[in-house]
Amino acid sequence: MNNRSGHDDVVRSERRGAVAILRINRPEARNALNAAVFAALNGHLAELRTDDSVRAIVLAGASGVFCAGADITAFDALRADPLIGQRRASGGTLWADLENFPKPVIAAVEGLALGGGLELVLACDTSIVGQGARLGLPEVKLGVIPGGGGTQRLIRALGKPRAMALLLSGDLVTGTEAATLGLVGKVVDDDEVVEQAIALAQRISANSPLAVALAKDAALAAQTGSIAAGLEHEKRNFVYSLASDDSHEGQAAFVAKRSPNFTGR
Numbered sequence: 457m458n459n460r461s462g463h464d465d466v467v468r469s470e471r472r473g474a475v476a477i478l479r480i481n482r483p484e485a486r487n488a489l490n491a492a493v494f495a496a497l498n499g500h501l502a503e504l505r506t507d508d509s510v511r512a513i514v515l516a517g518a519s520g521v522f523c524a525g526a527d528i529t530a531f532d533a534l535r536a537d538p539l540i541g542q543r544r545a546s547g548g549t550l551w552a553d554l555e556n557f558p559k560p561v562i563a564a565v566e567g568l569a570l571g572g573g574l575e576l577v578l579a580c581d582t583s584i585v586g587q588g589a590r591l592g593l594p595e596v597k598l599g600v601i602p603g604g605g606g607t608q609r610l611i612r613a614l615g616k617p618r619a620m621a622l623l624l625s626g627d628l629v630t631g632t633e634a635a636t637l638g639l640v641g642k643v644v645d646d647d648e649v650v651e652q653a654i655a656l657a658q659r660i661s662a663n664s665p666l667a668v669a670l671a672k673d674a675a676l677a678a679q680t681g682s683i684a685a686g687l688e689h690e691k692r693n694f695v696y697s698l699a700s701d702d703s704h705e706g707q708a709a710f711v712a713k714r715s716p717n718f719t720g721r
């Protein structure tokens with residue numbers, strides 16, 4: 457399907473019911489992230505954020521590759537950007553925007569997820585990875601460090617010993633190894649990645665959009681604060697969900713032994 461939104465072809469968008477699939481589309485550069493990709497992804501996310509017909513997003517790459525990271529040939533432009541230290545100016549907020557997106561985002565990782573590409577995976581809520589995929593943060597092999605949140609999210613995902621080994625060596629792991637480490641949500645056969653990611657997104661889309669958003673919001677609080685603060689956050693969200701139309705619909709559907717028809721209110 458063609459891009460509905462008119463964003464540059466470097467990110468293609470398609471729909472499967474309530475699931476939007478965004479594909480990074482620079483196969484000639486193994487889907488490396490340049491300014492055009494950042495702008496296109498941010499543009500799509502802005503549209504999907506307010507589209508109530510979309511309840512979950514799958515982020516994928518074209519031609520059997522997820523993403524080879526930031527475009528190394530664009531580093532000169534990055535060096536010249538006077539505002540590089542203020543990430544918002546340089547498009548560098550993409551990873552945080554993904555992590556805090558009010559709808560679930562699932563990475564469908566085929567082939568390669570390197571550097572900023574793995575950082576996209578870590579910023580997503582979960583990921584489905586092909587067993588033969590290769591994942592890693594090779595930035596130190598280029599004389600830089602991860603700049604898309606990898607130093608912070610990898611250690612939270614894996615714990616210090618495993619995170620430091622990957623961060624400081626730049627070693628790559630396979631999808632199977634990544635699943636064993638806890639770096640990804642689930643490993644599947646290489647040819648099932650996107651369909652399994654879409655299937656998970658569709659299962660999530662059948663749930664209350666409000667409850668899904670409130671659960672994600674509460675769970676993310678666990679990454680930044682004390683357990684006491686997180687429990688308070690969860691309590692606020694639970695009480696809010698209990699008072700929602702969706703909560704009443706969920707209860708009524710259970711009693712009537714029928715499927716709920718959630719509205720997200």
Ligand SMILES: CCCCCCCCCCCCC[C@H](O)CC(=O)SCCNC(=O)CCNC(=O)[C@H](O)C(C)(C)COP(=O)(O)OP(=O)(O)OC[C@H]1O[C@@H](n2cnc3c(N)ncnc32)[C@H](O)[C@@H]1OP(=O)(O)O
Pocket residue numbers: 484485486488489490491494524525526527528529530531534546547548568570571572573575594595598601602603604606
């Ligand atoms: C920089 C964007 C500007 C936008 C502003 C916003 C910036 C915000 C702040 C940035 C934060 C940084 C984020 C991140 O932490 C930093 C990084 O990600 S650094 C990059 C890390 N990735 C890598 O080191 C991977 C490098 N590539 C490879 O190792 C190999 O190419 C491969 C991916 C394993 C594939 O190998 P092969 O299959 O053998 O194929 P080729 O090597 O021949 O590659 C084919 C073709 O693709 C080009 N290419 C591959 N990767 C990249 C890349 N990362 N950047 C640019 N181009 C890439 C490769 O050059 C070939 O092109 P060709 O020679 O055919 O023209």
